[in-house]
Amino acid sequence: MNQRRWGCEGNASEPMEMDGVIITTCPRRWIKDEPELATDCFWFYRRYDTGMLPEDGGLHSQPNKLMQVFRVMEAAFNKVEKEKDARDDRKRAVGRNAAPPRNPYVQRVSPDGKAFR
Numbered sequence: 001m002n003q004r005r006w007g008c009e010g011n012a013s014e015p016m017e018m019d020g021v022i023i024t025t026c027p028r029r030w031i032k033d034e035p036e037l038a039t040d041c042f043w044f045y046r047r048y049d050t051g052m053l054p055e056d057g058g059l060h061s062q063p064n065k066l067m068q069v070f071r072v073m074e075a076a077f078n079k080v081e082k083e084k085d086a087r088d089d090r091k092r093a094v095g096r097n098a099a100p101p102r103n104p105y106v107q108r109v110s111p112d113g114k115a116f117r
Contacts, residue, residue, distance in 0.1 A: 007023070008025075008026040008028075011025065012024050
């Protein structure tokens with residue numbers, strides 16, 4: 001249902017607007033339609049992320065559309081990293097607060113001398 005609505009399998013029943021452009025297909029559809037272009041974008045983004053630009057000149061000499069793609073990719077990567085960090089923080093917190101494993105052969109006794117189970 002949502003795939004038809006967003007245009008994953010054809011034209012969207014509810015077009016979207018992104019940066020003033022009406023989108024009638026799923027924004028991720030181009031990855032399936034043009035995998036070589038998607039691979040090139042990821043390859044160039046990784047180089048850009050390390051300071052290597054795809055075209056001669058400085059940052060302002062790069063194609064505007066490519067820089068827009070890189071900004072979207074950077075935001076997505078940052079979001080994923082933030083979610084990973086939050087998940088790792090939760091795991092560490094659980095690990096610190098977890099009770100030590102119980103030894104079935106040790107009887108636990110409260111301060112008033114009563115045995116725990």
